[in-house]
Amino acid sequence: MSELLVVEDLTVTFPTSRGPVDVVKGVSFTVGRDETVGIVGESGSGKSMTSLAVMGLLPKGAGTSGSIRLDGAELLGRPDRELRGLRGDRMSMIFQDPLSSLNPYYTVGLQIEEMYRAHRGGSRKAARRVTIEALEQVGLPDPARRVDHYPHQFSGGQRQRIMIAMALVCGPELLIADEPTTALDVTVQAQILRLLDGLRRESGMGMVFITHDLAVISSIATRVLVMRQGEQVEYGTAEQVFAEPRHEYTKMLLESIPRIDDPLTDEVTPA
Numbered sequence: 201m202s203e204l205l206v207v208e209d210l211t212v213t214f215p216t217s218r219g220p221v222d223v224v225k226g227v228s229f230t231v232g233r234d235e236t237v238g239i240v241g242e243s244g245s246g247k248s249m250t251s252l253a254v255m256g257l258l259p260k261g262a263g264t265s266g267s268i269r270l271d272g273a274e275l276l277g278r279p280d281r282e283l284r285g286l287r288g289d290r291m292s293m294i295f296q297d298p299l300s301s302l303n304p305y306y307t308v309g310l311q312i313e314e315m316y317r318a319h320r321g322g323s324r325k326a327a328r329r330v331t332i333e334a335l336e337q338v339g340l341p342d343p344a345r346r347v348d349h350y351p352h353q354f355s356g357g358q359r360q361r362i363m364i365a366m367a368l369v370c371g372p373e374l375l376i377a378d379e380p381t382t383a384l385d386v387t388v389q390a391q392i393l394r395l396l397d398g399l400r401r402e403s404g405m406g407m408v409f410i411t412h413d414l415a416v417i418s419s420i421a422t423r424v425l426v427m428r429q430g431e432q433v434e435y436g437t438a439e440q441v442f443a444e445p446r447h448e449y450t451k452m453l454l455e456s457i458p459r460i461d462d463p464l465t466d467e468v469t470p471a
């Protein structure tokens with residue numbers, strides 16, 4: 201398994217009136233091709249900041265140090281123009297809140313088509329065909345008709361599928377899914393999880409899956425990073441972290457998991 205993403209000693213700092221504050225403190229992890237790495241931790245532990253740093257999407261004023269390499273090439277310090285070329289193409293992110301990432305004034309089809317054409321060019325017609333295919337791939341019912349609908353015409357689970365279609369339309373090598381199921385009810389969560397896991401397997405991309413739910417991680421991740429207050433408290437293979445957690449905090453997280461045998465075995469039905 202060759203390494204697709206290598207994050208080394210990543211620190212993210214914000215200036216405050218009381219001086220600089222580190223919200224991510226020396227985090228290191230790697231994601232192989234065809235691998236899912238889970239990042240878990242309580243609210244505010246730095247999970248989103250870590251992923252935004254990888255995507256080059258940190259809020260203005262944030263400082264970084266360390267190294268983030270995608271397929272061997274350093275991303276930290278790269279001009280935004282270059283990072284924009286990579287985002288949506290070689291690396292994509294599914295954000296915590298699907299509604300805020302879709303523009304309410306444009307049809308979902310147009311939004312996906314524009315994303316595709318920004319990277320791949322080609323005709324409107326070709327982009328539309330690829331878009332309908334992508335919507336079909338994520339299990340959206342009747343994609344040829346639904347492509348012309350607006351975000352508010354879809355359910356929460358459907359919007360999440362649309363976000364996944366948009367993230368995957370250019371066939372990225374790396375996908376970061378930041379708590380993609382938190383806003384959904386439990387059955388839909390399981391469907392989306394299965395869908396993402398299946399799409400990742402088919403394409404062989406590397407995935408970073410962020411959640412505060414260790415049960416979810418245990419069903420899809422091969423490696424796990426546990427964060428707390430910006431620090432990396434544990435990092436290892438899923439077997440190792442689940443069987444022999446080294447840190448008290450991980451033990452506590454593990455003890456709070458309700459017993460779910462296998463959340464991935466339900467039938468797949470569109471959300």
Ligand SMILES: Nc1ncnc2c1ncn2[C@@H]1O[C@H](COP(=O)(O)OP(=O)(O)OP(=O)(O)O)[C@@H](O)[C@H]1O
Pocket residue numbers: 214223241242243244245246247248249250259412
């Ligand atoms: N724009 C900002 N300026 C300064 N600090 C910020 C900013 N945005 C977030 N933070 C701080 O960074 C820390 C890490 O936030 P982050 O969003 O990465 O947490 P998280 O682990 O993703 O939490 P959640 O599970 O709630 O999404 C938090 O303490 C937060 O208060």
Ligand SMILES: [Mg+2]
Pocket residue numbers: 247248249296378
């Ligand atoms: Mg977050």
